[in-house]
Amino acid sequence: MRLQHALFLTISLLFSSFSFAEVRTEVINYTDGDTNLQGYVSWDDSIQGKRPGVLVVHEWWGLNDYARKRTHMLAELGYVAFAVDMYGKDQVTDHPDQATAWMSKITANVDHWQQRANLGLTQLKAHSQVDADKTAAIGYCFGGATVLQLAYSGADIDGVVSFHGSLPAATEAQYANINAKILAAHGNADAFVPVEQVQAFKDSLEAAGANWQLISFGGVKHSFTNPNASSYGIDALGYDADADRRSWQAMQGFFDELFAE
């Protein structure tokens, strides 16, 4: 639009032709009691020095290629991203019954659920390239609820982003724990999350005095960020390109805010 913008763009293209993101990945094995967990970390090796770290929490399917893809995308944005394993090594499925069973097992005990998420955060903070004072967590579906539980646990983390999460309300006992800023991206046509649940979520965060925002996307179903959403044969799931792009952009603006402080 402006002449100088065009010049910047030209120069930017010149520079980018000389610099390539060198995304490196590593598998990280760790344990929770007797359970073997296998996380996945990505970062751009062409960047020097420590940088903010972002935890990525998978959907109810387990730590699959989709979670790894988001981890890569965050590495390309300049973060260290760690895909936490919430179920256990190789516990990945595309069958809803199996996913429900694994998810129910971990969510049945909220303390344990929070603890396992915090184990992932510990892994992230221990990474040599992470500035442990600048961290956030994002999660999808079950992972969205998980990052909220991470906030409710009182984890030392700057902010969390829930994408089509189930929006669990904070309990009164958790109110005082919440330090993290919260951003929730929600499909208004998400059949898994009744209107009353959204309201209870908002009411609890108001009562807690939390710093929170919720973006509702009109006509948008559960799993709106996942291009494979409709491949599972479940009518309640649906990809939405607008909501995917808008929520990812909102996340980036949120991170800019969190990590500038």
Add this chain to the structure above:
Amino acid sequence: MRLQHALFLTISLLFSSFSFAEVRTEVINYTDGDTNLQGYVSWDDSIQGKRPGVLVVHEWWGLNDYARKRTHMLAELGYVAFAVDMYGKDQVTDHPDQATAWMSKITANVDHWQQRANLGLTQLKAHSQVDADKTAAIGYCFGGATVLQLAYSGADIDGVVSFHGSLPAATEAQYANINAKILAAHGNADAFVPVEQVQAFKDSLEAAGANWQLISFGGVKHSFTNPNASSYGIDALGYDADADRRSWQAMQGFFDELFAE
């Protein structure tokens, strides 16, 4: 964060020292029947050629310095911005009773309300620097409701943004009119907009099949974008720096999306 980012920044600063936004302003007199209206247009004269146009609709106080400030800010972002006059020349106040009287007069007849907003849009599109195929409208408080009415009227406009608007629901008769994409930024603690009204707004847009998003900001009162909000002695009004910055950023991302098409 990245080395090349630091270089871009340096170059950017060099360029910016050689270029100045030259924001020009003009008063535009026009009429609605017997009513004299006086709008206000801003644009950056250092930019060549036609560019997207943005309508700015004032708060219930009338077309005051706050609306003019936002118009300047939009000019600095590279748009032509036109502050529409919804009440009539010099009808500006800081008394709530007077503001309510003027607002009630124009909102009492929805057709007339929409028509007066559309008159502003006509002025914007007629400006020599505006690409009439790329337009949006933003509005504050009463102005937020007004830009929604503009969308409900079937106006040929790419998108509208309501900042702490009263979120009127679309009527069934209006559903088929809505072409504009809608973004609403709402304070969750806005005492002027009951939860039921927010729900009715969302339900109507879902029924209409509109492309809409609503951002709720936790703990945030009415008039959250206006630094003078608390100077009126009304407890329900309150500025919120986070919500102001976040909503302005969301608007810019929305415009990028609208005007790229």
